[in-house]
Amino acid sequence: MKLKNLRLGQLKVPLVTPFKTALRSVDHVHDVIVEIELDNGMVGYGSAPATAVITGDTHGSILCAVKDFIWPAIANMDIWQLNSICERIARSMVHNSSAKAAVEMAIYDLWAQALGVPLYQALGGGLSQLKTDITISVNEPAVMVADAQKAVAQGYDTLKLKVGKDLQQDIERIRAIAAAVGDDIQLRLDANQGWTAKQCISALNAMENAGLTFELVEQPVASDDLVGLKACTEQSTAAIMADESAFSVSQSLALMANNGCDIINIKLMKSAGIFNALTIADSAGAYRMPCMMGCMLESSIGVAAAAHVASARHKIIGKIDLDAAALCQYDPVEGGVQFNHSDIILNQTPGLGIRKIETITYL
Ligand SMILES: C[C@H](N)C(=O)N[C@H](CCC(=O)O)C(=O)O
Numbered sequence: 355m356k357l358k359n360l361r362l363g364q365l366k367v368p369l370v371t372p373f374k375t376a377l378r379s380v381d382h383v384h385d386v387i388v389e390i391e392l393d394n395g396m397v398g399y400g401s402a403p404a405t406a407v408i409t410g411d412t413h414g415s416i417l418c419a420v421k422d423f424i425w426p427a428i429a430n431m432d433i434w435q436l437n438s439i440c441e442r443i444a445r446s447m448v449h450n451s452s453a454k455a456a457v458e459m460a461i462y463d464l465w466a467q468a469l470g471v472p473l474y475q476a477l478g479g480g481l482s483q484l485k486t487d488i489t490i491s492v493n494e495p496a497v498m499v500a501d502a503q504k505a506v507a508q509g510y511d512t513l514k515l516k517v518g519k520d521l522q523q524d525i526e527r528i529r530a531i532a533a534a535v536g537d538d539i540q541l542r543l544d545a546n547q548g549w550t551a552k553q554c555i556s557a558l559n560a561m562e563n564a565g566l567t568f569e570l571v572e573q574p575v576a577s578d579d580l581v582g583l584k585a586c587t588e589q590s591t592a593a594i595m596a597d598e599s600a601f602s603v604s605q606s607l608a609l610m611a612n613n614g615c616d617i618i619n620i621k622l623m624k625s626a627g628i629f630n631a632l633t634i635a636d637s638a639g640a641y642r643m644p645c646m647m648g649c650m651l652e653s654s655i656g657v658a659a660a661a662h663v664a665s666a667r668h669k670i671i672g673k674i675d676l677d678a679a680a681l682c683q684y685d686p687v688e689g690g691v692q693f694n695h696s697d698i699i700l701n702q703t704p705g706l707g708i709r710k711i712e713t714i715t716y717l
Pocket residue numbers: 375378405408489514544546597648649650651652675676677678
């Protein structure tokens with residue numbers, strides 16, 4: 355069962371409302387799609403968004419990386435050489451984590467299809483259903499309150515509030531939402547690097563003294579400010595989660611070994627795919643550091659792959675932020691994982707279970 359053909363495409367899906375963070379504002383998911391065909395006709399699917407402000411990857415760089423470096427390194431290999439294929443993908447070039455993740459996702463899809471089981475079963479088995487939070491984009495407080503109330507009415511019990519624009523306004527946003535949704539709703543904050551450590555520690559402690567509690571606070575400081583991230587971890591009572599500071603296995607291990615954060619957010623687009631995501635999760639298990647499975651603003655293909663990994667490592671990955679599919683106006687994928695607001699239902703069909711993707715523009 356040899357890797358025979360590569361097809362590349364693009365997929366654009368409009369969002370229900372614009373997605374706004376401290377780093378960027380977008381109104382569409384826009385992914386590069388990777389299809390890899392085996393010589394027996396089986397097709398595996400992968401995808402990658404161009405989250406340039408986080409990963410440095412653009413559509414152009416993803417396409418070039420896949421076509422000119424990654425695919426030539428693995429073409430004609432046998433799908434049963436999964437570990438060697440992953441190693442060759444990793445060594446084909448440095449960086450380019452999104453392109454590597456997209457190709458590797460298609461490989462894992464094919465491997466599980468060849469085994470005849472859903473991907474999470476091939477990874478050792480796990481949960482058939484997950485529950486995700488939903489992201490509330492950073493906006494004026496009244497808009498965020500309305501978005502939060504709508505999400506609660508849809509059944510979400512955990513909200514991830516985007517902040518990090520302006521500290522004083524962030525505190526107003528958080529207070530207004532907490533008052534509107536009440537104590538039964540868990541709040542996560544994601545500053546996307548927008549605060550300094552001093553700002554984070556004083557704001558969190560002041561809010562907690564005023565009775566506001568947070569399940570976690572994601573990436574309060576700049577990605578390379580590991581001293582600041584550790585200070586936030588040590589000096590605030592809220593659990594601090596590393597996102598943009600934790601891309602690779604070695605970055606994640608350093609955070610675990612130095613108690614540099616309380617939680618790690620694993621994303622396939624940061625780890626360069628499933629192989630490393632599993633290594634991060636298993637290392638976190640050894641360090642007893644909890645993890646979240648997150649996603650970029652991306653299509654349901656990549657989110658589905660992440661859901662299978664989270665399912666197979668659910669004892670370590672107890673927190674789920676896989677809401678990108680739910681933020682889209684529609685899901686162009688037929689078959690596969692089903693996304694119904696906070697409920698994520700894994701396919702019981704082989705691999706990622708994708709039958710067809712509507713509206714791909716092939717390149
Ligand atoms: C979509 C997900 N809930 C999320 O918030 N991811 C962001 C980055 C997404 C992006 O900018 O594409 C995060 O966790 O920082």
